[in-house]
Amino acid sequence: MSKRVIVNISKLTQKHNISLRELSRLSDVRHAALSELSTGKRGNINFSHIERIAEALNIKDIKEIIDLVEVED
Template sequence: MNKKVVVKIKELTQVNHISLRKLSEISNIRLASLSELANGKRESMSFSHIEKIAAALNIQDIREIIDLVDVEEE
């Protein structure tokens, strides 16, 4: 089985009761970038984006933002 890094943008917005637009404003990350991450259309994320999201949402544990999951080979 392979591993895949998953960015948990949808979960973060739900848990924190904010919209993607609001997260964009408080993290200073383009709304389009957050939307692509939330919809699985973007497969990479910079460390600076992780840091900005963590600061904006007062997150202390990186596992709240990203996760490592098993994926079956096709």
């Protein structure tokens, strides 16, 4: 087993009742980047994206945005 950081884009959009496109507009993060983060297709996480998402949604705890999960090797 290894660990992997995931970004909870789907949970965030549901919790805040907004679309991915709206989150993109609010956070000034490209829609494609958010989509890749939400599906796990993006291997790198840009901390400025995390900061902008937190700012846009007024999130105080980074654990709302990212999780550390165990995955099969």
